[in-house]
Amino acid sequence: MAISYDDPHRIRLLSKLVTMAAKDPLFLRKMHSLAHTQSSQHRLEVPSMDFLTSDSSDYMYSEEVVDPEPFDPARIMDIIMLNSFEGEYKTGKEESRLCALYLLPSLINHSCHRNASRLIVGGAMIIHAATDIRKGEEITITYVSTVAPLQRRQKSSLSMKFGFTCKCKRCRVEESLQNSLRDVSELYCDLHDKAADEVHMAMCSQRSPPPESSFTTVLQLRNVFDTVCEKVFADKGLSELEKRWVLAGYSSAYLGKWLVSGYASHFSNVPVLLDQKVVEVVKALRATVPGLVHTLSLTTFILGITQRLESKEELAKEVFMLGMAECAGAYGNQKSDVMLKLMEKSTEVIPFF
């Protein structure tokens, strides 16, 4: 595995973990039990959940699991590469960058239609159910953006960093459509990469209008979304959920670019695309993971603009119902006035607003 040792956050984490491991052999043993090679041949048994009710201090280890490995900073770096979580988190108004290792969440495998989400609160990680989970069903999170197209999910860190090609149900459905969607997905991937760079730049530039955000690309992305809609809705072999899984892969660049371009034009060009298809976009996002705060913010944003347009009353009602459902998914069932407040607050997640 190609390891970059030049990330200051990871180096800081390495030195912290090495210090902790030197002081505490049990911690070293726990850390050494995490995956450190791309093939994860040493795969662990998923620990029993008994630790939730009894003494949790040693939950991962039975007597037979003896750590034979000597203390090895290079291996710890490999463990960090495969298991650490990175991102921004907020404490009050302060934003900090996080690079941390969480032992139990590191055991959770990836799925492109995960059933759990993770949330960083302060320095703690909360893993919560994103949908109903049957007894005995594996809990999964996602390691990559689930709204990227199949080719990008497979090419991204799943294969480069984690060393596996995802074969989840959703990937298999998308693979089965690869031939019929080939032309459109090549065009989409191209536009997706350019749009992703631009959206990233716009977000980093903190509220200042993005330099280039041509509406022509938004229209191209929208055409791709329309074409995929036509194909999947005509496909009798796909269930409703499977159709949405496919559509979700063609939604993020479209939405991101639409937002950035809308922001640059003071939203003058946004209403052009406000039609029934936005409902399909939101439903597609929900299908890969319901109750995601980002989807809720996008829904609320779309709702805000739709409500201001007289001709879009019906659409506004539909988007409102979707927003409420998304809000309940994100925060649990609440009284409707609480839901409305939560929806109002949710646009704060989008950096431009």
Ligand SMILES: C[S@@+](CC[C@H](N)C(=O)[O-])C[C@H]1O[C@@H](n2cnc3c(N)ncnc32)[C@H](O)[C@@H]1O
């Ligand atoms: C953070 S670890 C997850 C825990 C790991 N399965 C273990 O037993 O220690 C990441 C590694 O798990 C494996 N993995 C996770 N999700 C997978 C999936 N959907 N398909 C195949 N391998 C997966 C890969 O080897 C990946 O590099």
